[in-house]
Amino acid sequence: MTNLVLFGPPGAGKGTQASILKEKYQLVHISTGDVFRYNIKNETELGLSAKSYMDKGQLVPDQVTIDMLKAEVEANEDVKGFIFDGFPRTRAQAEALGEFLASKGEEVDAMIALEVEDEVLVQRLLERGKTSGRPDDADESVIRKRIKVYYEETAILKEYYKKDDKYYGVDGVGSVQEITQRLSEVIDKLI
Numbered sequence: 324m325t326n327l328v329l330f331g332p333p334g335a336g337k338g339t340q341a342s343i344l345k346e347k348y349q350l351v352h353i354s355t356g357d358v359f360r361y362n363i364k365n366e367t368e369l370g371l372s373a374k375s376y377m378d379k380g381q382l383v384p385d386q387v388t389i390d391m392l393k394a395e396v397e398a399n400e401d402v403k404g405f406i407f408d409g410f411p412r413t414r415a416q417a418e419a420l421g422e423f424l425a426s427k428g429e430e431v432d433a434m435i436a437l438e439v440e441d442e443v444l445v446q447r448l449l450e451r452g453k454t455s456g457r458p459d460d461a462d463e464s465v466i467r468k469r470i471k472v473y474y475e476e477t478a479i480l481k482e483y484y485k486k487d488d489k490y491y492g493v494d495g496v497g498s499v500q501e502i503t504q505r506l507s508e509v510i511d512k513l514i
């Protein structure tokens with residue numbers, strides 16, 4: 324299997340690129356944000372517990388997120404691999420993912436990060452907020468909070484994957500097509 328972590332701050336373009344790459348490489352795309360939003364829309368227990376955190380720009384607690392992720396992976400048997408988008412976001416999540424994949428004789432092959440500077444992110448998210456209907460995109464203070472949480476809790480994962488030589492940084496500014504091309508250059512060397 325090929326298991327990729329698509330990484331980067333909120334608004335970096337992970338979702339856009341993941342939807343293209345999953346077709347191109349026949350991988351299953353799991354976006355934790357999308358799964359949470361689906362559960363909120365359907366008013367499930369998981370959705371109810373995630374919503375209060377998401378609306379404030381905070382992370383949903385690790386155990387809730389890890390259990391959900393495992394269930395999503397288990398629901399897909401006999402696949403070529405996964406693109407994890409929005410997961411892991413903390414060290415505990417990265418460790419849990421590593422152990423979980425190892426229990427299946429698998430591993431994370433690469434973390435590929437989309438690099439975009441903060442002010443560009445804020446502008447992109449505010450723009451997305453005009454049409455996405457996402458409450459966490461509509462409010463600039465929530466957007467800035469998410470970026471802050473990214474630097475405080477998530478950015479350290481760069482070092483976590485770097486020590487195993489699994490980290491790849493890609494410039495996330497350019498046309499959608501150009502960025503797909505940059506990501507593909509990394510992926511083509513892995514598979």
Ligand SMILES: Nc1ncnc2c1ncn2[C@@H]1O[C@H](COP(=O)(O)OP(=O)(O)O)[C@@H](O)[C@H]1O
Nearest residue numbers: 333334355356376377381382383388409410412
């Ligand atoms: N791995 C995770 N751990 C904890 N919370 C998460 C995780 N993934 C998503 N969330 C919650 O869902 C929100 C939206 O996630 P996502 O759609 O990936 O947003 P973004 O555009 O900020 O990358 C996050 O701000 C967070 O509250």
